[in-house]
Amino acid sequence: MNPDHQTLLMIGGIVGLLLLSSAIVAVLKARQPAGKINPVIANLDARVRAWWVMVAIFSAALFTGGLGSVILFALTSFFALREFLTLTPTKTADHRGLFWAFFAIVPVQYALVASQWYGLFAVFIPVYAFLFIPIRCALAGDAERFLERTAKVQWALMVCVYFVSHVPALLMLKIPGFEGANARLLLFFVLVVQISDVLQYVWGKLFGRRKIAPVLSPSKTWEGFIGGVLSASAIGASLWWATPFNPWQAAGFSLVITLMGFFGGLVMSAIKRDRGVKDYGSIIEGHGGVMDRIDSICFAAPVFFHLVRYYFT
C-alpha cells in the first residue's frame, strides 16, 4: 500500500512532536548540574527515546499494508500475554492450557483478523477459548483454586489478545466513502489513545496535586486526567480530516477513546498493585513492559471498534 498524503501528514506531525520532545529533554538535561541528573528527567529521556523506536516500528508496519499491522499487533499480544501470565501464578496442571493459549489461540485470533472473518473473530475468544481453557485444565485433574486459575487465563486472553486484536480489526471495517483508507483510522485511534497517555502524564507532572486513586495508581491525578483527556480529545477532533468523521464526531470518539484508555490504565494498575509490582516488565526502556504501554489500548480498542462499526458501516 502506498501511504496517502493524509497518512504522511499525520506521521509527519508525530515526528514533529517527537523532535519537539527530544529538544525539550535536551534543554532540561543541559540545565541539570553536571553528573547529577534528576531521575524524572532521566526517565523522560528514556521514554522519548523509546517513543522514537515505537513510532518507527509502528509506521513501518502501517506502510507495509494490512498484514504488517496484523503481525505487529499479534506480536504485541504475544508479549503482553507473556507478561500478564508471568505475573499471575498458575499451576503445573495449567501448563498444556497455557501452551495452547500462546501457540494456538493467539495465532488463530490474528489469522481471523487477517482473513477478515468478522463472525468468528468476534466470538472465537469469548466463546471458544473461554470454554476450551477450563476444559483443558479440568482434564489435567487438579481442582485446587480451579475457578481462580482458569479465570486468570481467560482474563489474560481477553485483555491481551481479544481486545488488542480489535486495533488491526479496524482495517476490516467497510466504511462507505472511506474504502482503502482504514489504515488512517488505525493511526487515528493509536495516536489519540497514546497522546492521551502522554498528555495525562505531562499535565499530571506539571499541575497534578489531587490524587484520583492513591491506592491503585499514585501517579494519576485529577489535574492530569482532566487536562490530558480534554487536550487529547481536542487533538483528536483536529484530526477529523484524516477520518470518516466530522469534527464533532471526531471529538466524541476521541473523548470515548481517552476515557476508556484512562480506565484501562486504572484497571491494569489494580492488578499490578495486587501482585506487588510497579511494572509488568522491563522490555521498553523508561516505560516498563509491553502491557504498561498498551493498557489504555486494551480497553479503548473494542469500544471504538464497535461504535464505528455500528454507526459507520
Place this chain on the structure above:
Amino acid sequence: MAWVENIAAGFIRVACGVRPLPADALPASPAVFFANHSSHLDFALIWAALPPAQRHRTRPVAGRDYWEKTAARRWIACRCFRAVLIERQKVTVATNPLEPMLAALDAGASLIVFPEGTRSLDGHMQPFKAGLYHIARARPALPLVPVWVDNLNRILPKGEFLPVPLIASVSAGAALRLEATESKPEFLVRAQAALGALQRN
C-alpha cells in the same frame, strides 16, 4: 567456537526474558554455582546468564542415571553442555560422585550444582543433600555462589516437554565458603538460607 556459545546463550536469554548477570558481582575465578532446581532448563539458563569468560569454563553437574538413558540425552549433556555426570543411585567407592566434580574443578572448570538432588515439582526448595558440603570441605578456598532461578518450573515443569514462553529471572548472591568450625548441618542450612534469601515473592 566462542561465537556459537555466545549466540546460543543470547538466544536462551531472549527466549526466557533474562538479563545477563553482572560480571562485577561474580567471582572471575573458578567457582561453584549452586541453584534451586525445578526444570531441565535451569542449568542452560544459568549458563546463559553468566558473563562470557566465566560461562566458557562452567560445566553443569547432572545425574548419570537420567542423562545417559538415551542417545539424545547423552548428546545434549555431554556434547552441548560438557556436563559432569555423577552417580546418584548406586554410590560406591568406585563411583564416588565427588571425584569427577573435584577433577573438573582442579582442571579449571566452574560447576553448576543443584544441591536438592532432583527437580522440585512446585518451585519450593527441598532440603539440600550433602554434596555441596563435601565439595566445600575438599576445596575450602573455592567460592560457592547461590543462584536463584525463578519461574522455570512454570516455563518447563518436570514431566512436560513443550515450554510455555513466560518470563524467567536469574539472580546471584554473595559467594560463601565453609567456616573452619562449621558442622555439615550448619553449613547446609546456611547455604540453603543464602539461596532462599534471593527468592522474590
